[in-house]
Amino acid sequence: TKINSTYEYVVVGSGPGGGPLAANLARAGHSVLLLEAGDDQGSNPNISQILNFNKAGNDPTTRWDFFVKHSDDPEREKKFEHYVYRRANGEFYVGMSPPKGASALGIYYPRAGTLGGCAMHNAGVSVNAADTDWNYIAEITGDETWGTEEMRRHLLSIENAVYAVNDTTHGHSGYLTLTQARVSVGNGSDGGALVQIVADAVGQGEVEVEALLKRDMNAQDKGRDLRTGIFGQIRHADAEGRRVGPNSFIKATLVDGRKFPLTVSLNSLVTRVLFEKEANDTSPRAVGVEYLEGESLYSADPRSSKNATGVVKQVTASREVIISGGVFNSPQILKLSGIGPASELLKWNISVVVDLPGVGTRMSDNYETSIIGLAQRDLHNVSGTHAVMLKSAAAIAANRTRDLYLFCGSFSFEGYWPGFPTEFGKSEYECAIVHMNPHSQDGTVTLRSSDPRDMPEINFRFYEEGEDEDLKAILDGVKWARSVLAKAPAGIAPFRELHPCKSTEVNCTDAEQKEWIKLNTYSHHATSTCQIGGDDDRLAVLDSKFRVRGVKGLRVVDASAFPRVPGAFPVLPTFMLSEKAFRDILADA
């Protein structure tokens, strides 16, 4: 496509934040340039079939490899069982006994640099945030349009809930096809037996297992966030398992005979926002962006090379620039553009446009762990995973919303590293555990240099706050799953547990389990590095309409805007946030 020099809107990044926003603005008749650092792998079967998500996560054509810290203590970091090193020959080493000459890289954190962003290699699990998460944004900003009712309306306009076809409380004509994952539970199958023991444990033993697997975790239901038990897993994919999301919506917009004014430029790494300040302006205005054109320019791309520098280009936005580079890249782009903590910018000789101390701070994420074991024999007819929502003892005592999301099945998911996962054969069975709304929200994204191709320094600082309560909640989930799995039919049980306890035979104390969980907690739901906040919050980066504070014509629309990590899985809330941003931007146009 020919790139013009001026568009009404320039959107940077095509993930669940930026992709649908660019498509929607063009469908509303505005000229839009969408700049994406990666290329398009929409027809690569590793990427296009949602159940290939493990292959997708390892595919060098889409992967962006970040290496992060979980704490400020380098010795503890290296006790992470899947810590990554670079061997002298350039290959990765994963583990705790690195060979001589290997250099420490850090804890692997997956992202995707491709048309569609991380929605192209995620597992697609699509869960609305709790009402309390949405209402929290309304409370801190005083902007009622963030309330749960309004946000629900955005969900209705984007979704095509084919799993709930006759349910009029869901939307059925949006771009985001949602289906429920299939689980084998046929008569006499191991899958059926293993779901049944969970159903018994959550007091749903009398209900048909098939009906439980259709329970709708995104139901329009006042008591929803307090309800626990088994649910079907909802995914942004169609009935044939093809991924649906930003990539398909952008493509549909480009091929539509109505010829919407959307231009997509791939292999375009945005390096900074351009500003102008006229004499009578109180604050600078974003008027465009600078970018580098070329393949694999960002150093997280495994195909990148230091010698590839790209061609410098500039483009103008007559209305607005919208940054949607994701949780690590949006704060990096702002900082490279002179928006961030002044002291950090000056260190890299970047002229300060606005001293905004919150950029790249208060990063938030869910805590994840898993209990995995080997059955006495191979398991048969166990495909698919089902969700179980639970409350920790503390959430029950305080009558708070459900805070544990488990998904159970015959699979192995112990987090991410190059070459993940470790497969343990046909007897493996796991309950993965997501602990929602953990206390610590102290992660940072800081510049490592002023070169836009370099990855920033990323430190999550897990467990800085509320360590006892969070570890206790996760342990509640682990113990619950262990006690349920012990009730599996003879011949399957007893499971030989691989972790957190090495085996059910060995007595493993609470303290030992907590230590193992703390060392090995993983995550992949990072948010909040450019967060929305109230006018009185000096670390707020955005106002409630996604506008970057202190400048004009610039917004950030992606998962970095959430003031704290929403619910169990961030992708559906990010699609909803994108839809909200579209409405807010149109209202100002």
Ligand SMILES: Cc1cc2nc3c(=O)[nH]c(=O)nc-3n(C[C@H](O)[C@H](O)[C@H](O)COP(=O)(O)OP(=O)(O)OC[C@H]3O[C@@H](n4cnc5c(N)ncnc54)[C@H](O)[C@@H]3O)c2cc1C
């Ligand atoms: C392996 C994996 C599995 C996941 N599974 C789930 C799941 O099952 N359910 C769920 O809810 N969430 C899941 N997530 C998280 C979810 O996918 C993300 O939270 C979501 O995609 C965030 O959307 P975003 O728009 O903020 O950013 P991203 O999806 O990260 O998109 C950002 C885009 O911006 C582009 N970009 C970045 N910098 C630049 C630049 N300088 N110039 C131009 N382009 C740039 C990137 O290439 C990318 O395409 C998963 C994530 C991963 C990595």
